[in-house]
Amino acid sequence: DQQVKQNSPSLSVQEGRISILNCDYTNSMFDYFLWYKKYPAEGPTFLISISSIKDKNEDGRFTVFLNKSAKHLSLHIVPSQPGDSAVYFCAASEGDNQGGKLIFGQGTELSVKP
Amino acid sequence: DTEVTQTPKHLVMGMTNKKSLKCEQHMGHRAMYWYKQKAKKPPELMFVYSYEKLSINESVPSRFSPECPNSSLLNLHLHALQPEDSALYLCASSQASGLGKLFFGSGTQLSVL
Numbered sequence: 001d002q003q004v005k006q007n008s009p010s011l012s013v014q015e016g017r018i019s020i021l022n023c024d025y026t027n028s029m030f031d032y033f034l035w036y037k038k039y040p041a042e043g044p045t046f047l048i049s050i051s052s053i054k055d056k057n058e059d060g061r062f063t064v065f066l067n068k069s070a071k072h073l074s075l076h077i078v079p080s081q082p083g084d085s086a087v088y089f090c091a092a093s094e095g096d097n098q099g100g101k102l103i104f105g106q107g108t109e110l111s112v113k114p
Numbered sequence: 115d116t117e118v119t120q121t122p123k124h125l126v127m128g129m130t131n132k133k134s135l136k137c138e139q140h141m142g143h144r145a146m147y148w149y150k151q152k153a154k155k156p157p158e159l160m161f162v163y164s165y166e167k168l169s170i171n172e173s174v175p176s177r178f179s180p181e182c183p184n185s186s187l188l189n190l191h192l193h194a195l196q197p198e199d200s201a202l203y204l205c206a207s208s209q210a211s212g213l214g215k216l217f218f219g220s221g222t223q224l225s226v227l
Binding site: 034036042046083094 | 118120154155156157158159162170189199202204206215217219221222223
């Protein structure tokens with residue numbers, strides 16, 4: 001049973017436009033959500049996070065939105081740059097209840113074309 | 115220093131070999147993790163150490179044996195692996211378990227022949 005789902009395996013966007021990556025979850029006990037960016041043969045790099053007490057968190061070009069009632073979060077990148085091309089993983093945790101266990105989605109491969 | 119360092123970067127081993135993967139962090143983090151990632155799949159949690167004690171073992175086969183000699187070091191001892199164990203092995207750390215934000219190393223790409 002996949003608790004964190006990224007239904008789009010890939011996304012292609014033109015440079016300068018907005019990239020929107022989506023993530024759905026099923027476990028209502030999740031209280032902390034993160035986005036990681038990953039290049040091939042490297043470890044994931046933390047991008048941005050959001051606590052369940054918020055519905056938006058912004059950091060430069062990256063904004064994460066959380067809709068708890070829909071159990072949905074999204075990552076907006078604007079403007080998109082070719083260097084943003086990577087695999088983006090959504091992840092969720094129940095905080096200390098589960099000892100820090102992060103559950104990852106399947107990932108969305110973003111390609112930003114010049 | 116915000117790095118998690120993993121060695122070696124690549125490892126090829128036979129099914130009868132014994133090898134170890136090493137991970138080091140100097141951020142003062144008290145939780146360390148091993149994840150396994152197959153191609154085109156998400157990272158999957160294997161083990162969590164919290165304050166140098168094993169707190170989570172995700173039903174990992176005993177041919178994988180973790181060790182946390184001190185708060186900065188994490189090892190994964192490998193013995194009698196199978197070809198299906200070939201994957202990218204990722205080490206991560208966080209300030210404490212349960213605080214969510216993990217810092218990952220670059221991983222060890224393991225091939226079992």
